[in-house]
Amino acid sequence: MIKKLFFAGSGGQGALAIGQLIAKAAMEEGSEVTYLPSYGPEMRGGTANATVVISDKPISCPLINECDVLVVMNLPSLTRFEPMVKPGGMLFMNSSLIPEKAKRDDIHVVEVPCNDEAEKLGIERAANTVMLGAILKETGVVKFETVYTELEHMFSGRKEKFLAPNRKAVDLYLS
Amino acid sequence: MSKILMKGNEAFGEAAIRAGVKCYFGYPITPQNEVPEYMSHELPKAGGAFLQAESELAAVNMAFGAAAAGGRVFISTSSPGLALMQEGLGFICSTEVPLVALNVSRGGPGVGGIQPGQADYTQVTRGGYNGDAQIPVFAPATIQECVDLIYECFDIAEQYRNPVMILADAMLGQMMEPVELPPKKEITPVDKIPQEKPWAITGTGQHEGRNVIFSLRMQPDVLERHVEHMFEKYARAEKELVRYNSIGLDDAEVVFVAFGTMSRLCVEAIELLAERGVKAGMIRPISLWPFPNKAFDEIGPKTKLVISAELSMGQMIQDVKVAAMNRWPVKLIHRTGGIVPSSIEIADKTMELLKEVTA
Numbered sequence: 338m339i340k341k342l343f344f345a346g347s348g349g350q351g352a353l354a355i356g357q358l359i360a361k362a363a364m365e366e367g368s369e370v371t372y373l374p375s376y377g378p379e380m381r382g383g384t385a386n387a388t389v390v391i392s393d394k395p396i397s398c399p400l401i402n403e404c405d406v407l408v409v410m411n412l413p414s415l416t417r418f419e420p421m422v423k424p425g426g427m428l429f430m431n432s433s434l435i436p437e438k439a440k441r442d443d444i445h446v447v448e449v450p451c452n453d454e455a456e457k458l459g460i461e462r463a464a465n466t467v468m469l470g471a472i473l474k475e476t477g478v479v480k481f482e483t484v485y486t487e488l489e490h491m492f493s494g495r496k497e498k499f500l501a502p503n504r505k506a507v508d509l510y511l512s
Numbered sequence: 513m514s515k516i517l518m519k520g521n522e523a524f525g526e527a528a529i530r531a532g533v534k535c536y537f538g539y540p541i542t543p544q545n546e547v548p549e550y551m552s553h554e555l556p557k558a559g560g561a562f563l564q565a566e567s568e569l570a571a572v573n574m575a576f577g578a579a580a581a582g583g584r585v586f587i588s589t590s591s592p593g594l595a596l597m598q599e600g601l602g603f604i605c606s607t608e609v610p611l612v613a614l615n616v617s618r619g620g621p622g623v624g625g626i627q628p629g630q631a632d633y634t635q636v637t638r639g640g641y642n643g644d645a646q647i648p649v650f651a652p653a654t655i656q657e658c659v660d661l662i663y664e665c666f667d668i669a670e671q672y673r674n675p676v677m678i679l680a681d682a683m684l685g686q687m688m689e690p691v692e693l694p695p696k697k698e699i700t701p702v703d704k705i706p707q708e709k710p711w712a713i714t715g716t717g718q719h720e721g722r723n724v725i726f727s728l729r730m731q732p733d734v735l736e737r738h739v740e741h742m743f744e745k746y747a748r749a750e751k752e753l754v755r756y757n758s759i760g761l762d763d764a765e766v767v768f769v770a771f772g773t774m775s776r777l778c779v780e781a782i783e784l785l786a787e788r789g790v791k792a793g794m795i796r797p798i799s800l801w802p803f804p805n806k807a808f809d810e811i812g813p814k815t816k817l818v819i820s821a822e823l824s825m826g827q828m829i830q831d832v833k834v835a836a837m838n839r840w841p842v843k844l845i846h847r848t849g850g851i852v853p854s855s856i857e858i859a860d861k862t863m864e865l866l867k868e869v870t871a
Contacts, residue, residue: 357517357688360517360688361517364515364517364690369690370517370689370690371687371688371689372517372687372688372689373683373686373687373688374686374687374688376542376543376626376682376686397776397779397780397783398776398777398779398780398855399683399687399689399776400683400777400852400854400855402854402855402856
């Protein structure tokens with residue numbers, strides 16, 4: 338079984354961070370993983386993206402032609418990458434910042450108002466973590482428990498104060 | 513030991529530290545910047561020294577000096593930076609000083625671009641240095657393989673008293689994969705260097721006479737003898753350092769020859785071709801010099817075509833043709849400038865080439 342995920346957003350929206358977190362969690366659950374970020378000028382404005390491949394066998398190719406799951410945090414990412422989703426695949430879009438609807442009708446679309454929900458929680462920067470929770474609930478790609486542990490690693494020491502609000506953001510869609 | 517998810521460039525730095533590196537010299541260049549960044553905060557913790565030079569030219573010569581003193585020295589750069597280091601590498605070969613150099617290659621020529629490229633094949637296997645010299649080159653395809661090679665290459669460099677090169681590319685440097693890190697290696701302690709590395713410059717009073725490291729030999733017969741001595745080592749390396757992997761050569765209709773990132777795409781192209789009823793195999797050179805000529809003897813009777821798949825205008829193909837010895841037609845599938853083709857593009861092109869040669 339091989340799962341291909343693609344994460345895109347503008348630099349600083351945290352699309353790459355949730356991709357990396359899912360890759361790390363999948364590795365901890367015993368899967369083979371690759372995480373391939375875009376780098377260079379794209380990271381400083383424009384669209385930043387990352388490809389995550391998760392498999393039960395060694396992964397030959399970290400580059401993908403199409404994806405099972407596409408996560409877009411802004412409109413330019415939706416426009417550019419929507420055609421990449423396999424028929425029957427899933428599209429997660431940040432509806433707080435994407436006023437348009439998805440064009441495809443052969444895929445399962447999940448609209449998540451990431452920024453609005455994060456704002457309600459009082460931690461605007463956790464918009465990506467809201468999205469993470471929605472992805473975990475809808476795809477089951479990795480377990481919530483594994484992600485909790487990763488969040489604890491990520492938000493330790495000086496960053497510990499961010500752990501509780503990010504946990505809340507991830508759990509938003511759990512129920 | 514458990515695996516950790518690491519970015520290629522950071523894992524390469526950690527592998528060098530665990531191999532006992534005491535000195536790292538470098539100058540920033542994308543896409544390998546995380547190597548010097550990692551070394552700057554981790555090497556001092558491991559009792560080593562990190563120094564950012566003012567240029568690649570300075571970095572390689574600082575490394576030359578430190579390695580001449582008998583310590584383990586590591587340098588890293590990317591394509592245009594390696595071009596600047598070539599003079600120093602020639603001097604290091606001539607003076608028989610061990611060193612490990614990592615090239616996280618990108619598109620060229622000139623400053624080129626920062627996306628993955630393999631157009632340094634000729635630069636690393638033939639060198640840009642003058643004179644008769646050779647540097648063994650290994651090209652890993654995964655972060656784990658790169659870590660294992662860096663770890664081992666310090667031993668190879670000391671065994672042959674010659675620089676050893678690792679050719680990674682931007683994709684391997686920037687991506688993350690699970691890695692199992694090797695344990696910290698026990699290396700020659702500083703006070704034992706004069707005994708264990710009698711060639712090293714360790715100061716007078718450590719051994720009889722004085723050690724001088726030099727590459728100037730004005731008498732032709734003396735220089736010829738020295739070069740012949742170097743080539744005795746290279747002949748030994750050609751026997752001992754050949755490494756490659758192969759997939760399905762016995763009954764392949766078409767055989768890819770590809771290294772590094774391109775080999776990973778070819779593995780997927782092989783699966784796509786199987787769906788289209790074409791049996792494809794692959795030779796993956798791990799040692800680019802010495803080139804694994806003998807791998808081609810494993811190719812079975814059904815093969816109609818050998819394809820050199822490269823991220824350049826076709827550089828390795830020269831070595832592939834020599835190894836193929838006219839037994840099969842040799843064709844090229846390539847992209848350059850930092851563009852990595854999709855596995856679909858490779859499979860489509862392969863179908864076209866097969867049609868051509870069987871027409």
